[in-house]
Each structure stands twice: as C-alpha cells, then as structure tokens.
Amino acid sequence: xxxxxxxxxxxxxxxxxxxxxxxxxxxxxxxxxxxxxxxxxxxxxxxxxxxxxxxxxxxxxxxxxxxxxxxxxxxxxxxxxxxxxxxxxxxxxxxxxxxxxxxxxxxxxxxxxxxxxxxxxxxxxxxxxxxxxxxxxxxxxxxxxxxxxxxxxxxxxxxxxxxxxxxxxxxxxxxxxxxxxxxxxxxxxxxxxxxxxxxxxxxxxxxxxxxxxxxxxxxxxxxxxxxxxxxxxxxxxxxxxxxxxxxxxxxxxxxxxxxxxxxxxxxxxxxxxxxxxxxxxxxxxxxxxxxxxxxxxxxxxxxxxxxxxxxxxxxxxxxxxxxxxxxxxxxxx
Amino acid sequence: xxxxxxxxxxxxxxxxxxxxxxxxxxxxxxxxxxxxxxxxxxxxxxxxxxxxxxxxxxxxxxxxxxxxxxxxxxxxxxxxxxxxxxxxxxxxxxxxxxxxxxxxxxxxxxxxxxxxxxxxxxxxxxxxxxxxxxxxxxxxxxxxxxxxxxxxxxxxxxxxxxxxxxxxxxxxxxxxxxxxxxxxxxxxxxxxxxxxxxxxxxxxxxxxxxxxxxxxxxxxxxxxxxxxxxxxxxxxxxxxxxxxxxxxxxxxxxxxxxxxxxxxxxxxxxxxxxxxxxxxxxxxxxxxxxxxxxxxxxxxxxxxxxxxxxxxxxxxxxxxxxxxxxxxxxxxx
Numbered sequence: 319x320x321x322x323x324x325x326x327x328x329x330x331x332x333x334x335x336x337x338x339x340x341x342x343x344x345x346x347x348x349x350x351x352x353x354x355x356x357x358x359x360x361x362x363x364x365x366x367x368x369x370x371x372x373x374x375x376x377x378x379x380x381x382x383x384x385x386x387x388x389x390x391x392x393x394x395x396x397x398x399x400x401x402x403x404x405x406x407x408x409x410x411x412x413x414x415x416x417x418x419x420x421x422x423x424x425x426x427x428x429x430x431x432x433x434x435x436x437x438x439x440x441x442x443x444x445x446x447x448x449x450x451x452x453x454x455x456x457x458x459x460x461x462x463x464x465x466x467x468x469x470x471x472x473x474x475x476x477x478x479x480x481x482x483x484x485x486x487x488x489x490x491x492x493x494x495x496x497x498x499x500x501x502x503x504x505x506x507x508x509x510x511x512x513x514x515x516x517x518x519x520x521x522x523x524x525x526x527x528x529x530x531x532x533x534x535x536x537x538x539x540x541x542x543x544x545x546x547x548x549x550x551x552x553x554x555x556x557x558x559x560x561x562x563x564x565x566x567x568x569x570x571x572x573x574x575x576x577x578x579x580x581x582x583x584x585x586x587x588x589x590x591x592x593x594x595x596x597x598x599x600x601x602x603x604x605x606x607x608x609x610x611x612x613x614x615x616x617x618x619x620x621x622x623x624x625x626x627x628x629x630x631x632x633x634x635x636x637x638x639x640x641x642x643x644x645x646x647x648x649x650x651x
Numbered sequence: 652x653x654x655x656x657x658x659x660x661x662x663x664x665x666x667x668x669x670x671x672x673x674x675x676x677x678x679x680x681x682x683x684x685x686x687x688x689x690x691x692x693x694x695x696x697x698x699x700x701x702x703x704x705x706x707x708x709x710x711x712x713x714x715x716x717x718x719x720x721x722x723x724x725x726x727x728x729x730x731x732x733x734x735x736x737x738x739x740x741x742x743x744x745x746x747x748x749x750x751x752x753x754x755x756x757x758x759x760x761x762x763x764x765x766x767x768x769x770x771x772x773x774x775x776x777x778x779x780x781x782x783x784x785x786x787x788x789x790x791x792x793x794x795x796x797x798x799x800x801x802x803x804x805x806x807x808x809x810x811x812x813x814x815x816x817x818x819x820x821x822x823x824x825x826x827x828x829x830x831x832x833x834x835x836x837x838x839x840x841x842x843x844x845x846x847x848x849x850x851x852x853x854x855x856x857x858x859x860x861x862x863x864x865x866x867x868x869x870x871x872x873x874x875x876x877x878x879x880x881x882x883x884x885x886x887x888x889x890x891x892x893x894x895x896x897x898x899x900x901x902x903x904x905x906x907x908x909x910x911x912x913x914x915x916x917x918x919x920x921x922x923x924x925x926x927x928x929x930x931x932x933x934x935x936x937x938x939x940x941x942x943x944x945x946x947x948x949x950x951x952x953x954x955x956x957x958x959x960x961x962x963x964x965x966x967x968x969x970x971x972x973x974x975x976x977x978x979x980x981x982x983x984x
Contacts, residue, residue: 320843320863322920322956324882329923336922339929340942376918396919510653530653549657582915584951585709586729587655589669590662596672609673611978613946618917621952623655645944648981 319519326516330373330395337380341645344384348411351404354380355390359412365483365492366390366412369421369476370405371428372397374515375536378473378615381646387480388421388644396515396618397537399427405435409444417445417489421475421496423468424452447489449496451475453505453626455564456533456541467535470576470626471503473614474638477647481640495637499628504561507624508541508553509534509580513617532556536580536617536624550587554594557625562602567627569603574628574638579613582621588612591623608638614646652852659849663706663728670713674978677717681744684737687713688723692745698816698825699723699745702754702809703738704761705730707848708869711806711948714979720813721754721977729848729951730870732760738768742777750778750822754808754829756801757785780822782829784808786838786959788897789866789874800868803909803959804836806947807971810980814973828970832961837894840957841874841886842867842913846950865889869913869950869957883920887927890958895935900960902936907961907971912946915954921945924956941971947979 323329330352337354338347345354353370360366369379370392379391389412394400409418418439422432429450436446452463453471460467479496487495509531512521522538525531530548533541545556567573577592579585588611596606607630615624628634641650656662663685670687671680678687686703693699702712703725712724722745727733742751751772755765762783769779785796786804793800812829820828842864845854855871858864863886866874878889900906910925912918921944929939940963948957961967974983 320860320880320954322843322883322886322916322924324884324923324927329919332926333919333922336924336926336929336944339939340922340925340944373919374917376922381918510655527653547653550655551657553655581917582952582954583655584707584914584949585714585946586662586666586706586951589666589673589709590657591655591669592673593665593669594657596669606672611669611673613918616917618919619915619954621653621915 319514321516323516329516330393344645348407351401351407353390353392353404353408354383355408355411356383359389360414362414363416364414364486365416365489366414366418367421367480367483368405368408368412368418370400371423372399374618375615377646382476382644384644386484386640386642387476387647396517399425399431402431402434402438405432406438409435409439409446413444419479419489419492419496420446420448421472421479422448422450423472424450424465425462426464427462445489447493449493449500451500453500453503455504455560456506460535461539462537469507469536470505470578470615470624471500471628474503474574474576474626474628475499477642478634478637480642481637484640502629503626504564505624505626506557506561507534507580507622508532508557509620509622511582511621512538513620534622536615538617550590551594554591554598558595558598561625561627565629567604567629571604572607572630573604574608574630575606576610576626578615578624580620580622580624581613581616582619583623585612588623595625608635652847654849656849662849663726677978684734684740686723686725686737686741687716688741688744689716692722693747695747696749697747697819698749698822699747699751700754700813700816701738701741701745701751703733704756705732707951708948710979715809715977717977719817719973719975720809720980729850732758732764735764735767735771738765739771742768742772742779743775746777752812752822752825752829753779753781754805754812755781755783756805757783757798758795759797760795778822780826782826782833784833786833786836788837788893789839793868794872795870802840802869803838803911803948803957804833804961807836807907807909807959807961808832810975811967811970813975814970835962836959837897838957838959839890839894840867840913840955841865841890842953842955844915844954845871846953867955869948871950883923884927887924887931891928891931894958894960898962900937900962904937905940905963906937907941907963908939909943909959911948911957913953913955913957914946914949915952916956918945921956928958941968
C-alpha cells in the first residue's frame with residue numbers, strides 16, 4: 319500500500335484537521351464526535367440539511383457543506399458508517415427552528431444510525447425527517463445494503479435540496495423534493511481497479527489486468543458482471559442502457575448528466591466518457607441540459623467512473639442553477 | 652493498460668469534443684488546429700492570455716479558460732508540445748487590440764513553438780509578449796528542459812494575470828505581474844506510482860512497490876532521489892524544505908499554499924498533506940493566507956502530490972481573490 323498518510327488509523331482525523339485549517343471561513347470542524355458544519359450554522363428559520371457516511375468518498379459529504387448545500391456532514395472512518403452521536407450533535411448544531419432533513423445513502427449501517435439519531439433528535443424537540451437515496455440500478459441487494467445502493471444521486475439531491483432550504487422552503491417541502499430527486503435519478507458505476515482501505519492495507523477485491531467490473535459499488539461491492547476491458551463507448555452503453563430502461567428515460571426528456579470519477583480516473587478520460595454519453599443520449603432524443611463532470615463521489619483511488627442521469631423539470635433545473643458555495647461545488651455566489 | 656478510452660490516438664480529440672459538448676456557454680473548441688477559447692473572445696481592449704502544453708495535465712490548461720483566467724489554451728497530444736499553428740490561431744482569436752501574453756511552461760518544445768508563434772503573430776501585427784514559468788526547484792536541468800521545469804506556479808500565474816487582464820491592465824503590466832508570480836513561486840512534486848501515456852501503453856517509469864520518487868516531473872521526468880515509502884509528514888518536509896530555502900521564504904511571510912494531486916491521489920490524502928504542511932510552515936512563522944487543494948496540474952493517473960508556495964503581497968492577494976469563472980476554478984462570479 320502506497321499512500322500519502324501517516325498512520326492508517328489517523329487518516330480521517332488528520333484530514334479533518336487539514337479541512338479545518340484550510341477552510342475556516344466556510345466550515346467549522348468538530349471533533350469527538352466528528353462533524354463538519356457551516357461556519358454560520360444554525361441559520362435561523364432555514365431547514366438544516368445533514369448528511370454523512372463513511373469517509374473515502376471525498377469531496378462527498380464534507381466538501382458539500384456550505385451556503386446552498388449541506389449544513390453539516392458526519393464523516394465515519396473510511397468506508398464505515400458514522401455513529402448516531404455524530405449525527406445527533408450535527409442535527410442539534412444546524413437546527414435553526416425549521417427542522418432538520420437527514421439525507422441518507424442506502425447502506426444498512428447509515429440507515430440504522432441515522433434512524434437512531436433522528437429519534438434522539440426528536441426526543442430533544444427537533445423536527446427531523448429522513449430521506450433514503452437508492453439510485454444505483456446495478457443490483458437489487460448488495461454487500462451492505464437491502465435494496466438498491468445510494469450513490470451519485472446523493473450529490474444532486476444535496477445540491478437541489480440545499481437550494482430549496484436556502485429559499486426557506488418548509489421541512490416537508492424539502493423532504494418531498496429530496497424524494498423527487500431520488501425518484502428521477504438513476505446511476506451505475508464501473509471499476510478498472512480496486513481501491514485500498516488504509517486500515518486493511520490490501521486491495522478490497524482482485525481484478526485481473528485485462529478485466530473491468532460493471533455495476534461496482536462505491537465500497538467495492540460486487541457488481542453485475544466482469545468483462546474483458548472494452549472501449550469507452552461500449553462501457554458507456556453498458557452503464558447507460560440499464561439506467562435508461564429503469565426509470566424509464568424517454569425521447570424528449572431533458573436530463574442532468576453526471577459523469578463521476580471513482581477517484582483514480584483522470585479528467586481527460588471523463589470527457590471521453592461524456593462525449594460517448596452525449597452521443598448515445600442524442601441518438602435516443604434525450605437532451606443533456608445540465609452536466610457535472612469530475613470526482614465528486616469517489617472510492618479512494620479506485621479507477622473507474624459512474625454515470626448518473628437525473629430527469630429535469632423547471633423546478634429541478636432552477637434549484638440546480640441556484641448559487642452554491644462549498645469547497646466541492648461553487649457557482650453564482 | 653486499463654483506461655476509459657476508445658483508441659489511444661483519439662483520446663485528445665474525443666476529450667475536446669466532450670468539452671465542447673459540455674461547456675458551450677463558457678468555451679468554444681476549435682479543431683485542426685486544436686484550441687479552446689473563451690466563448691466571448693476576443694474581449695475588446697483586454698490583454699489576451701494564451702497558454703498551452705501537452706495534454707494529460709487536466710484541468711490545466713483548457714479548464715482554466717474563461718472570465719478572469721485564460722482566453723485560450725492549446726492542447727498538444729498527451730505529454731507532447733502543441734504546435735505553432737495552434738498557438739498562432741489561438742493568439743489571433745483572442746487579440747482584442749491590447750496585445751497577447753503567452754504563459755509558457757519551461758519545456759524545450761513548448762518554449763520553441765511559442766517563440767515561433769509569437770514571431771508569426773507579430774508578423775500579423777499583433778503585440779505579443781511571453782513569460783516562461785520555471786518554478787520547480789527539484790532539479791536544474793531535466794529530460795525535456797534546460798533550466799528548471801514549469802509546474803504548479805503556472806496555475807497561479809494564469810489566475811492572477813487573468814484577473815489583472817480583466818482589469819484592463821496593459822500587456823507590459825500583465826507580463827511584469829506574470830514574472831513576479833514566477834519569481835515568488837516555488838514548487839516540488841513527488842510520485843508514488845508512474846502514469847501510463849495512452850499511446851505508449853506501459854508505465855513511463857518503474858517504481859517498486861515500496862519506493863517513492865521525490866522531485867518527479869509532471870511527465871515522469873526523473874527527480875532528486877528515490878526513497879522507501881515514508882510517512883506523509885516526512886514527505887512534506889522533503890518537498891517543502893528545498894522550496895523554503897530556495898526563494899527563501901522567511902518568518903513573517905504570508906503565502907498561498909497549493910497542494911496538488913498528480914491525478915491518482917485522492918482528496919482525503921491531500922488534506923493529510925495540507926495538515927502537515929500547515930504545521931510545518933506554522934513552526935517557521937510562515938502563515939498560509941490563501942490555499943488551493945485538489946487536482947489542478949496532473950500527470951494522468953499518477954499517484955503523488957506537489958506543493959507550490961507563492962509569497963503573497965496585497966497586490967497578488969487581491970488578484971487571487973478576484974472573480975473567476977472557468978470549469979477548473981470558479982468563485983465570486
């Protein structure tokens with residue numbers, strides 16, 4: 319294992335200290351329990367948005383804390399769910415009197431711990447709702463998940479719901495919007511290489527030098543199939559066809575296309591993938607009206623990519639375009 | 652070689668088509684010869700900023716084209732200098748009557764071809780100046796370079812000069828500013844792994860599983876020394892000490908600290924590095940007042956990082972903070 323770290327057990331804590339030192343105008347970092355919170359939290363009268371999950375997916379979620387997106391993020395150890403006390407403290411820190419929404423990726427530990435934190439928060443008089451994101455069409459059940467896994471649509475939900483919360487929409491409205499993003503978003507990912515969890519020190523799975531895995535999870539959970547390495551255009555088709563069929567996306571639809579690096583895949587390859595995706599959708603009469611291209615929900619240094627499509631309407635487009643100011647996404651403000 | 656590409660020879664062209672499809676409101680992409688130009692170029696009365704170099708370093712330079720940064724970027728094939736005709740056409744496309752500045756990384760092919768393009772541009776009546784960036788303290792001469800290589804300070808020069816050009820500073824003022832950034836910026840990089848050039852198909856160099864290379868170039872040029880894998884804190888010290896001694900940076904200095912991923916190193920490790928760097932500089936009485944952390948000048952999928960320090964004064968800080976709107980850097984607008 320070659321990584322730029324000191325001790326494997328200290329990676330998350332040291333990275334949080336780095337974030338605290340680098341971005342004091344945007345976020346505060348709390349330790350024991352760990353969470354990252356907007357520097358101006360709580361914003362009075364605004365729904366507070368909290369997400370979280372295992373570390374190793376940066377910039378998600380800590381890089382999405384700030385104006386127009388999350389109010390707080392709870393980082394667990396690498397690929398390990400955060401604990402209810404992190405989520406409870408984050409919930410209390412962002413409660414501005416309008417309630418708190420938990421945006422939860424569908425992994426058993428995350429769901430269970432966020433449920434416990436929500437109960438504890440309610441016990442302290444905070445109105446809490448939770449929405450579970452399960453946009454990955456690759457497999458029905460998985461290593462850490464009953465039902466579908468939550469992946470790329472999480473980033474889009476955090477941005478869009480963050481904009482709605484900034485407009486002072488109510489908790490039930492923001493939660494409904496989050497369910498709408500989840501209902502209209504679908505994803506699938508693939509890996510060229512495994513990642514290495516620092517505490518394990520060895521690759522999470524073995525993938526021969528001439529093979530790829532389609533439908534991989536963001537923690538290296540098994541996908542749909544292993545194939546011999548194929549051209550990007552063929553890989554894009556294998557990722558996109560199940561996404562299109564599942565919703566379904568249809569001729570005339572406008573979509574946000576999110577082409578994501580799993581970490582180790584460089585930007586030049588993502589644009590090759592985007593070019594193939596744009597052509598494939600164009601042939602089916604589907605128009606990409608918004609896009610996001612880069613490493614936003616990663617799996618440490620895994621090489622590979624994921625594609626997320628979100629069916630857009632005027633409301634989702636307007637909220638996507640609204641100002642956002644985080645370390646991971648920033649525009650218009 | 653496992654990459655998300657179709658044919659190795661088509662990577663750059665297909666990625667440019669992807670960029671053209673993804674960002675039509677920001678940039679236009681010209682083919683044969685290839686260059687990326689601001690959608691609103693030429694801006695009348697503004698100095699035009701042109702940079703370029705081999706592809707494989709994305710988002711540099713194409714991702715830095717837009718308001719407040721570059722007017723055009725000329726991408727060569729992967730790790731291959733662009734040609735004078737690309738540079739000449741880009742120069743003509745961005746000439747708004749106030750002259751054009753070429754920002755050139757110090758690699759022999761880049762320098763020679765930009766000189767030729769400048770001569771051709773002058774022959775067509777365009778005022779052209781060029782500044783060569785040579786901020787890498789690792790080695791004196793290198794595989795493709797007489798003198799020091801140009802690396803991370805290029806990103807900072809493009810941002811700062813872009814802001815000055817946006818203020819309608821004159822060509823001589825913007826060129827002088829570019830020389831000032833270069834004079835006050837120093838960098839060094841390191842690699843954990845090699846990268847693989849698509850057309851070659853095999854690693855550019857061999858690095859054993861337990862070794863790292865300090866002082867590596869962005870095309871895999873040899874560095875200063877090979878070491879056994881070491882903790883991040885020790886690597887940060889080996890990169891930073893030569894940087895500090897060279898300028899020198901001294902107690903009381905304010906600096907911009909740029910912690911860059913070579914491509915394959917994930918963000919969580921960059922924050923571990925930033926944390927160590929922040930502590931090291933603090934111990935020496937040097938204050939980080941601005942920072943940039945992420946993959947900005949990469950070497951395909953190479954794992955590793957580089958550190959760039961830029962000594963700041965009020966002028967450089969103000970121009971760094973000015974609005975910028977590109978796909979790679981964006982704030983305040």
